[in-house]
Amino acid sequence: MxxxxxxxxxxxxxxxxxxxxxxxxxxxxxxxxxxDPVAKVGGLLHFMLPDSRVNPEKAKQNPYMFxxxxxxRLFKTCYKYGAVKKRMIVKVAGGAQMMDEAxxxxxxxxxxxxxxxxFWKNGVLxxxxxxxxxxxxxxxxxxxxxxxxxxxxxQEIKIL
Amino acid sequence: MxxxxxxxxxxxxxxxxxxxxxxxxxxxxxxxxRDENVSMxxxxxxxxxxxxxxxxxxxxxNSPYFGLTRKITSVQEALVYxxxxxxxxxxxxxxxxxxxxxKVEGYELDEGELWRHSVGCAILAQLLGRKAGFKDETLLFTxxxxxxxxxxxxxxxxxxxxxxxxxxxxAGKDFLEAEREIVGIDHARLGARIGQKWKFPEEIINIIxxxxxxxxxxxxxVALVHLADAGTLMLGVGAxxxxxAYRASPKAYRMVGLKEKDLMACMADLxxxxxxxxxxxxxxxxxN
Numbered sequence: 001m002x003x004x005x006x007x008x009x010x011x012x013x014x015x016x017x018x019x020x021x022x023x024x025x026x027x028x029x030x031x032x033x034x035x036d037p038v039a040k041v042g043g044l045l046h047f048m049l050p051d052s053r054v055n056p057e058k059a060k061q062n063p064y065m066f067x068x069x070x071x072x073r074l075f076k077t078c079y080k081y082g083a084v085k086k087r088m089i090v091k092v093a094g095g096a097q098m099m100d101e102a103x104x105x106x107x108x109x110x111x112x113x114x115x116x117x118x119f120w121k122n123g124v125l126x127x128x129x130x131x132x133x134x135x136x137x138x139x140x141x142x143x144x145x146x147x148x149x150x151x152x153x154x155q156e157i158k159i160l
Numbered sequence: 161m162x163x164x165x166x167x168x169x170x171x172x173x174x175x176x177x178x179x180x181x182x183x184x185x186x187x188x189x190x191x192x193x194r195d196e197n198v199s200m201x202x203x204x205x206x207x208x209x210x211x212x213x214x215x216x217x218x219x220x221x222n223s224p225y226f227g228l229t230r231k232i233t234s235v236q237e238a239l240v241y242x243x244x245x246x247x248x249x250x251x252x253x254x255x256x257x258x259x260x261x262x263k264v265e266g267y268e269l270d271e272g273e274l275w276r277h278s279v280g281c282a283i284l285a286q287l288l289g290r291k292a293g294f295k296d297e298t299l300l301f302t303x304x305x306x307x308x309x310x311x312x313x314x315x316x317x318x319x320x321x322x323x324x325x326x327x328x329x330x331a332g333k334d335f336l337e338a339e340r341e342i343v344g345i346d347h348a349r350l351g352a353r354i355g356q357k358w359k360f361p362e363e364i365i366n367i368i369x370x371x372x373x374x375x376x377x378x379x380x381x382v383a384l385v386h387l388a389d390a391g392t393l394m395l396g397v398g399a400x401x402x403x404x405a406y407r408a409s410p411k412a413y414r415m416v417g418l419k420e421k422d423l424m425a426c427m428a429d430l431x432x433x434x435x436x437x438x439x440x441x442x443x444x445x446x447x448n
Contacts, residue, residue, distance in 0.1 A: 008395060009431050027396030027404055048395060048431065054421050055428040065428055098390055098408035099334050104420050105408040107394050107427075134329070134405040136396050153268045153401040154322055 006031075006044045009065035013043035013077045017144040024138050026094030028108035030067070030115060030131070031139040032074060033091045035146035036083035044141045045074040049107065050114035067114040090124055091148045091160050093139045095131040108132065128160045165344035168317060172345060173353065175313055179259075182358040185210035186255030191361065193248050193298045200244035204235045207251055216254035217247070225440035249301055253279065253441060256305045259312060266315030267400035272443050274312070276434075277398025278305050279441070283433050285388035287426040292416040294380055303367030303385045306360075310351030310368070317343045322401060335402040336372050348372050375411040383412040391427045397434070 006012045006023040014021060021044040023031050035042035045064060052059035052066040063069035078088070092115065095108040103109075112131050119126065130137065130150055138151040148160040188206050192198040208214055214235055221232045221242060232238050239247050261275040269277075282304030289300045318325065321342045328338040339346040352369035360368075367385050370377045374386040390408045393399050413419060437443075 008397075025396035025399060027399055028394035029396055049424050049428060054424045058428040058431070062431070065431060096394075096404045098394065098404045098406060100408040100410065102410045104410040104413060105390055105394070106420070107424065108404075135403045136399045153403070154326070 006046050008046055009048050009062050009070075011043060011045040011064045011070060011074055011077070013041070013074070013081060014143050015039070015041045015081045019143040021141040021143065022138065026137045026139060027096050028094070028098075028111060030092060030094040030108075030111045031137070032071060032115070033093075033139065033141040033148050034074060034078055034083070035089045035091075035141065035143075036078065036087045037089065037146050038087050039082040039084065040143065040146075041078050041081040041083040042141055042143055042146060043074050043078050044139070045070050047071070047111070050110040067111060067118065071115065071118055085124075088124075089127050089146060090119070092126050092129040092131060093137050093148075093150055093160065096134055096136065097132060099134065130158065130160055165342075169344040172313060172317055172343065172350065175316070176350075176354055176357055179313070179354065179357075182360075183210055183213060183255045185213055186251060187359065189248060189251050190298065190302055190364070193244075194296065194361070200239055200247070201236075203244070204239045204247065207247070208235045213251055213254045216257075217250050220250050220254070220440050223440040225436050245297065248298055252298075252302055252305060257441070259309065260305075262312075264311055264315045264400065266317070266319035267311055267402055269311075269398060269400040273398040273400065274308060275398075276438065276443055277392055278308060279437060279443075280392040280395070280397045280430060280434050281305075281307060281385065281388045283437065284391050284426060284430045285385050287429050287433075288384050288387055288391075288416070288418065288423070291422050291426060292380070292384065292418055294384060294416065296381065299363055299367075299381050300384055300388075303364050303371075303381060304388055306351070306355070306364065307368055307371040307385055307389060308347060308351065309354050310347035310349070313354065314339065314343065314345070314347045314350050325401075329405050334372075334407045335405045336407075346372075372406055373409070374415065375409050378415060380416050383409075383415040386412045387416075387418070387423055391423050391430070395427060395430070 001018050003020050023046040029048050032045045047070040050067045052069045095112040097108040098105040135152045140149045150158045192203050221238045263271045264274050282301045285300040285304040325338040336346040355365040370382045374383040
C-alpha cells in the first residue's frame with residue numbers, strides 16, 4: 001500500500017487500488033477528490049487560490065495552484081487513464097475562513113464559489129462536501145474503494 | 161481574575177524564566193543590521209563569535225538552495241558569496257530554530273510545524289513588505305520568525321483545556337480570547353513577555369504582542385506580519401488545533417496600502433520560496 005502525498009498546489013492521479021492519495025492541512029485551500037468506480041481511476045487536487053489572474057506567471061509555472069487552471073487538469077488527467085465524466089464521483093473539502101465579518105480575508109469562500117461556478121458551467125455535481133468553518137482538514141482518497149476520509153485536529157475521522 | 165487563573169499566570173511567568181536565553185550574538189546582529197553605520201563585515205565578525213550559529217550558517221550556505229559552485233568555509237566568505245541580507249536571515253533562522261522546531265503539544269503541532277509556519281510567515285511578511293514599499297526587511301523577517309514564540313510556553317497550559325476552548329470558539333470567541341479566558345494570558349502577550357526577557361528591540365516586541373490585533377498599535381510592520389500570519393494560516397502551513405480561529409483585521413490592509421488580491425499574489429509567490437527554504441533547512445516532509 002502506497003501513501004502518495006499531494007502537496008500544496010499539487011495534484012496526483014492513480015489507477016492503482018493499493019494507493020491512498022493524501023493531502024495534509026487544507027486551510028482556506030480546497031481539496032477536490034474525483035473517482036470513477038468502474039475504471040477505478042481517481043485523483044486528488046489541492047489548490048490554493050481561486051483565480052489565476054492574480055499571478056499569471058505562477059499559474060504558468062504551476063497550474064495546480066489555482067482553481068480555474070487546476071480543476072480542468074484534474075479531470076483531463078483522469079480521462080487519460082480511462083475515467084468517464086458521467087461516472088465520476090466528486091467530493092470537496094477545505095475552504096476554511098479566518099474570523100472576519102467584513103470579508104477581506106475571504107480566500108476560503110472565494111475558492112469555494114469559484115469551484116461551484118466552474119462545476120455548474122461544466123455540469124459537474126458535488127456528491128459530498130465538508131467546507132468552511134475555521135478548521136484544518138487532512139483529506140484522503142482510498143483508491144480501492146473511492147472512499148474519502150477527513151481528519152481534523154482533535155476530532156474523529158470523518159467519512160465523506 | 162479568578163484564583164485558578166492567577167495561579168496559572170504565576171506558573172506561566174515562572175516557566176519563562178526557565179527558557180534558555182536567546183543567543184547574544186543573534187541579538188547583537190539584529191541591532192547591528194538596523195544601524196546604517198555598521199558594516200556587514202563587522203556583523204560577520206560578531207557572527208563568528210558563536211560556534212553553533214557559525215556551524216549552521218556554513219551548513220545552510222552550502223546547501224543547494226544557494227547553488228554555489230564552491231564550498232564556503234568561513235562566515236566572511238559566506239558574506240562575500242551570499243550578501244549581507246541572506247547572511248543575516250540565515251543567522252536569524254539558525255538562532256530561532258532550537259526554540260520553534262519541536263512538537264507543540266497543546267496546539268497539536270507536529271515536530272517542525274510551528275517552525276514551518278514561522279519561516280513561512282517571515283518570508284510572506286517580506287514579500288508583502290516589498291509590495292507595500294516597506295524598507296526594513298530584517299525587522300519583518302525577525303518579527304515573522306518570532307511572532308508565535310509565546311505558543312511554546314503556553315502550550316503546556318492549554319493542553320487539557322481543548323474542550324473548553326472549543327466551546328468558547330463555538331460561542332464566537334477567537335482562539336486568543338479563549339486562551340485569555342482559560343489561562344489568563346494569550347500567546348501574543350506572553351510572547352511579548354519572553355521578548356522583554358530576551359531584551360529584544362521594542363519594534364520586535366510590538367510585532368509579537370500585537371500580531372493578532374494590529375489596529376491597537378497602528379504600525380506598518382505589525383500590520384504586515386498580521387497579514388503574513390493570516391496568509392500562512394490560510395495556506396494551512398503549521399496551523400494546529402487553533403486552525404484559522406483568529407480574528408483578521410481589515411484595517412491592516414489600509415495601514416500598508418494593500419488589498420486582498422495583493423495578499424493572494426504574494427501567497428502564490430510564497431509557495432515557491434517556501435519549498436526552496438524548507439529544503440535548505442531540512443524541513444521537507446518525508447513523502448509518506
